[in-house]
Amino acid sequence: MARLNVNPTRIQLKTLRSRLVVAKRGHKMLKDKCDELIKKYTSLVKQNYSLRKEVEEKLKVIFSSFCFAKSYLSTNEVMKHFMLPTKNLSFDLTTRLLVNVSVPTISTTIREGVDSPYAMLDSNSLFDRPTKELCEVMPQVLHLAEIEKTCQILSFEIEHAKRRVNALEFVMIPQLEETIKYITMKIDEQERTSKIRLLKVKSMIE
Numbered sequence: 554m555a556r557l558n559v560n561p562t563r564i565q566l567k568t569l570r571s572r573l574v575v576a577k578r579g580h581k582m583l584k585d586k587c588d589e590l591i592k593k594y595t596s597l598v599k600q601n602y603s604l605r606k607e608v609e610e611k612l613k614v615i616f617s618s619f620c621f622a623k624s625y626l627s628t629n630e631v632m633k634h635f636m637l638p639t640k641n642l643s644f645d646l647t648t649r650l651l652v653n654v655s656v657p658t659i660s661t662t663i664r665e666g667v668d669s670p671y672a673m674l675d676s677n678s679l680f681d682r683p684t685k686e687l688c689e690v691m692p693q694v695l696h697l698a699e700i701e702k703t704c705q706i707l708s709f710e711i712e713h714a715k716r717r718v719n720a721l722e723f724v725m726i727p728q729l730e731e732t733i734k735y736i737t738m739k740i741d742e743q744e745r746t747s748k749i750r751l752l753k754v755k756s757m758i759e
Contacts, residue, residue, distance in 0.1 A: 556732040561739035569736070573729040580721040587714040589652050594707045601700045608697055611690045615683045622679030642691055654710050656703040661692045 559565045623631050641664040648655045 555728065556735050557728055559732060559736070561736040563740065566733065566736045566740065569729055569733050573726065573733065576721055576726050576729060580718060580726065583714055583718045583721065586652060587711060587718055590654070590707055590711045590714060593652055594704060594711060597700055597704050597707065601697070601704055604693065604697050604700065608690060608693050611686065611693075615686050615690065618679065618683040618686075622683065625679070642688075644695055651703070651707070654706060656706050657699055659695050659699040661695055663688075663692070 557569075559569070642661060643664070644659050644661045647658045647660070649658050650656075
């Protein structure tokens with residue numbers, strides 16, 4: 554490992570030792586943060602997998618039922634029937650801190666609208682079930698979006714933290730240790746040289 558290009562003085566030695574202490578402390582803190590991020594990320598990925606599977610199964614059934622019901626009417630009639638929503642869904646997007654990382658939080662609010670978006674005489678009853686189920690599954694879709702975005706942000710933070718941990722562990726800390734070792738050897742050598750010189754001067758005087 555290449556050492557730093559500094560003058561071998563006691564002031565530099567003291568400065569580098571302080572930097573080494575700070576680097577080791579920062580390495581430990583970053584590693585602990587990275588481990589905690591990985592733990593949270595793993596938990597969210599499992600939650601995301603189960604919720605996505607549940608939502609996809611529900612949407613699959615809803616769309617299948619809707620396609621079957623749609624076969625009895627034309628496209629224009631279907632679009633006309635669903636111009637008026639049965640419920641008003643609104644959501645607030647805020648942020649929260651998770652292991653000192655800002656992640657999104659989606660809170661949904663459902664306000665009741667009309668009982669049915671279409672007239673009973675102009676359509677068939679096959680639209681009733683998928684319409685109701687689609688209104689019920691929408692909050693889950695938003696919650697799934699929140700979890701997936703959180704996983705995306707955490708994965709980026711984990712990658713960033715790992716790069717910093719590796720830079721400290723394999724580059725900065727070894728460089729500081731090698732430089733401290735080099736300066737210590739140089740100072741010891743200078744002290745030995747000075748001591749030998751003083752002994753020679755003393756012997757010459759005697």
